[in-house]
Amino acid sequence: MCQECGCGDPEIVPVEVHERLLSANDRVARHNRAHFVEHDVLALNLMGSPGSGKTAILEAIAHARGANRKLAAVSGDLATDRDAQRLRAAGIPAATITTGSACHLDAEMVHKALHDFALDDLDFFVIENVGNLVCPAIYDLGQALNVVALSVTEGEDKPLKYPVMFRNADAVLLTKIDLLPHLGGVCIRNFDDALARVMPQPRVFPVSARTGEGLDRWLQWLDEKRIRA
Amino acid sequence: MCQECGCGDPEIVPVEVHERLLSANDRVARHNRAHFVEHDVLALNLMGSPGSGKTAILEAIAHARGANRKLAAVSGDLATDRDAQRLRAAGIPAATITTGSACHLDAEMVHKALHDFALDDLDFFVIENVGNLVCPAIYDLGQALNVVALSVTEGEDKPLKYPVMFRNADAVLLTKIDLLPHLGGVCIRNFDDALARVMPQPRVFPVSARTGEGLDRWLQWLDEKRIRA
Numbered sequence: 508m509c510q511e512c513g514c515g516d517p518e519i520v521p522v523e524v525h526e527r528l529l530s531a532n533d534r535v536a537r538h539n540r541a542h543f544v545e546h547d548v549l550a551l552n553l554m555g556s557p558g559s560g561k562t563a564i565l566e567a568i569a570h571a572r573g574a575n576r577k578l579a580a581v582s583g584d585l586a587t588d589r590d591a592q593r594l595r596a597a598g599i600p601a602a603t604i605t606t607g608s609a610c611h612l613d614a615e616m617v618h619k620a621l622h623d624f625a626l627d628d629l630d631f632f633v634i635e636n637v638g639n640l641v642c643p644a645i646y647d648l649g650q651a652l653n654v655v656a657l658s659v660t661e662g663e664d665k666p667l668k669y670p671v672m673f674r675n676a677d678a679v680l681l682t683k684i685d686l687l688p689h690l691g692g693v694c695i696r697n698f699d700d701a702l703a704r705v706m707p708q709p710r711v712f713p714v715s716a717r718t719g720e721g722l723d724r725w726l727q728w729l730d731e732k733r734i735r736a
Numbered sequence: 737m738c739q740e741c742g743c744g745d746p747e748i749v750p751v752e753v754h755e756r757l758l759s760a761n762d763r764v765a766r767h768n769r770a771h772f773v774e775h776d777v778l779a780l781n782l783m784g785s786p787g788s789g790k791t792a793i794l795e796a797i798a799h800a801r802g803a804n805r806k807l808a809a810v811s812g813d814l815a816t817d818r819d820a821q822r823l824r825a826a827g828i829p830a831a832t833i834t835t836g837s838a839c840h841l842d843a844e845m846v847h848k849a850l851h852d853f854a855l856d857d858l859d860f861f862v863i864e865n866v867g868n869l870v871c872p873a874i875y876d877l878g879q880a881l882n883v884v885a886l887s888v889t890e891g892e893d894k895p896l897k898y899p900v901m902f903r904n905a906d907a908v909l910l911t912k913i914d915l916l917p918h919l920g921g922v923c924i925r926n927f928d929d930a931l932a933r934v935m936p937q938p939r940v941f942p943v944s945a946r947t948g949e950g951l952d953r954w955l956q957w958l959d960e961k962r963i964r965a
Contacts, residue, residue, distance in 0.1 A: 524753065556786045557869045557898060558890025585870065587896050608900055610839065610870040638897070639870055640786045641814065641839040660889040660912070661787025667816050668867070669786060671837055683889070689918045691946065717920065 532646055535614035539621065539649025546626035549733040550634065552648050554672065555656035556665075557638030560682035562590045563716035564656060565633060569597035571722050576730075580633040581620045583612040590635060600624065611642040614649055630733060640665070644672040651736055658683040659690060663697040670705045678710040680725065685715040761875055764843035768850065768878025775855035778962040779863065781877050783901065784885035785894075786867030789911035791819045792945035793885060794862060798826040800951050805959075809862040810849045812841040819864060829853065840871040843878055859962060869894070873901040880965055887912040888919060892926040899934045907939040909954065914944040 543550040555561050565580060579600040582590035585608060594601035602623050604616045617634055626632070634650060636643040644653075655676040657665060660683055666673045673679065681698055695713050703709045712728070714721035772779040782790050794809060808829040811819035814837060823830035831852050833845045846863055855861070863879060865872040873882075884905040886894055889912055895902045902908065910927055924942050932938045941957065943950035 556867070556890075557894055558785065558887070584897055586899050587893070589893055589897065608870075608874075610868070637870065638785070639839070639868060641837075641866065641868055642871065645837075658787070658889065660887065660915070661785075664816070664818055665786055668813055668818065670815050686889070686915065686918060689915055 532614045535618050536647035536649040539614055539618050540651075541649075542621060542626060543632065543649060543651065544736075546629070548626050548629050548632050549652070549729070549736050550632045550648075550650040551652050551654050551729075552634050552636060552643070552650035553654050553656065554636045554640075554643045554676075555638065555680075555682075556640045556658070556661060559638065559656040559658045559661065560680075560716055561635050561638070561656045562593050564680055564682060564714065565594055565599060565635065566597040567714075567716040567719060567722055568726065569594070569599050571719065571726060576631065576726075577629050578631045578633065579624050579629050580635055581617065582635040583616070583637045585609070585637065606637055610637060610639050611646055612636050612648060613646050617648045631729065640669045640672050644675050652677045652732060654678050654680060656680045656682050657698070659687055659693055659695075659698070663693060663701055666698070666701040666705050673702060673705045674707070676706060676710075678712060678725075678728065679706070681711055681713040683715060683717075684713045684720060685717050761843045764847050765876035765878040768843055768847050769880075770878075771850060771855060772861065772878060772880065773965075775858070776965075777855050777858045777861050778881070778958070778965050779861045779877075779879040780881050780883050780958075781863050781865060781872070781879035782883050782885065783865045783869075783872045783905075784867065784909075784911075785869045785887070785890055788867065788885040788887045788890065789909075789945055790864050790867070790885045791822050793909055793911060793943065794823055794828060794864065795826040796943075796945040796948060796951055797955065798823070798828050800948065800955060805860065805955075806858050807860045807862065808853050808858050809864055810846065811864040812845070812866045814838070814866065835866055839866060839868050840875055841865050841877060842875050846877045860958065869898045869901050873904050881906045881961060883907050883909060885909045885911050886927070888916055888922055888924075888927070892922060892930055895927070895930040895934045902931060902934045903936070905935060905939075907941060907954075907957065908935070910940055910942040912944060912946075913942045913949060914946050 553561050581602050583604045588603045591601040591603040653676050712725040784790050810831050812833045817832045820830040820832040882905050941954040
């Protein structure tokens with residue numbers, strides 16, 4: 508929630524308060540990152556609009572993964588435990604971070620949640636952020652990779668309209684591609700073009716959690732990233 | 737952007753700073769509201785996730801409205817002038833509020849934008865907020881009504897997961913209902929049930945900007961609200 512937020516009004520929230528906020532967060536994020544590296548766990552910050560399919564993609568990974576991928580997750584939500592419930596039902600150890608009214612996760616919330624997981628047993632740790640295409644992009648959580656889920660139903664112009672989120676993304680999952688035939692001319696090439704204008708190194712994976720299309724390429728990329736990390 | 741935001745960390749952003757922020761915003765919101773009332777204009781704060789169909793619904797209204805409805809709009813966006821361009825192309829006088837990195841509109845941004853409009857010539861003024869299902873719910877802009885666009889592709893659980901937004905809504909536009917046959921069992925009744933659990937007085941309009949379905953009821957409700965205002 509931005510009830511306490513000084514967005515665009517530096518006269519009201521002093522500069523030193525802004526700096527203190529980010530520096531406190533970055534200190535904890537560094538601590539989280541050290542944890543992940545120490546335990547050889549590749550951590551992802553999975554972001555995207557509400558309903559962009561973040562949880563569905565993780566469920567699909569759970570169903571697709573072989574015994575050689577060990578994955579856990581925390582799901583940030585204003586209210587309800589639904590996402591973590593869905594992930595646990597799919598066989599992914601998962602906990603909820605209930606943010607109440609906060610519009611994003613911060614490093615301290617993730618740090619507290621990490622105590623519930625045995626990182627030594629994991630290959631990947633997914634931090635499923637609050638559904639929001641703006642605020643989560645700003646906060647370092649200690650992740651190795653930023654991944655943004657963008658559903659084809661949201662429209663081809665979203666990368667241009669929310670550039671901060673996509674500029675900082677290591678990869679974009681273009682989700683719900685099974686719906687493309689019903690969207691009246693919306694096409695993957697237009698998403699690619701828009702993403703190429705904002706991402707320094709465009710990396711786009713068109714996927715469908717429903718049909719499984721595209722998941723292999725995405726999982727292969729994840730595996731490669733972990734080997735290189 | 738919540739770079740300057742004290743979300744969930746009252747130890748870092750002092751309480752008096754939070755209060756100063758909201759009180760400064762509310763003062764300008766009262767001023768905006770007085771403007772709207774004085775000119776007999778019904779002002780809507782139209783909110784919703786990125787890609788929930790806010791602009792498309794306004795375009796559809798433009799095509800559906802008779803000569804007896806005079807409408808103008810401002811569109812809040814981090815970047816680009818695309819939404820206002822689309823609205824102007826549909827015949828709606830419209831301006832853009834570019835927020836840069838801010839995750840919501842505030843009353844001062846709207847106040848500045850109002851100077852570009854001749855309110856005397858209008859019946860309705862739509863403030864199309866930044867695509868975000870969290871932060872915009874908190875800031876009073878001087879509107880008479882809060883309207884939330886929720887697309888059926890976002891999932892039936894969104895009202896429960898983002899309760900602050902829906903609790904404060906006077907009406908919900910359930911958009912993109914033409915896609916329901918392709919969503920594998922997603923149905924309007926489940927949205928109704930979820931909304932009834934969070935909205936004090938549920939008022940839901942299932943609509944499709946593409947087919948025009950449901951727009952009549954929504955426009956009739958708007959007309960009635962204006963007469964009563």
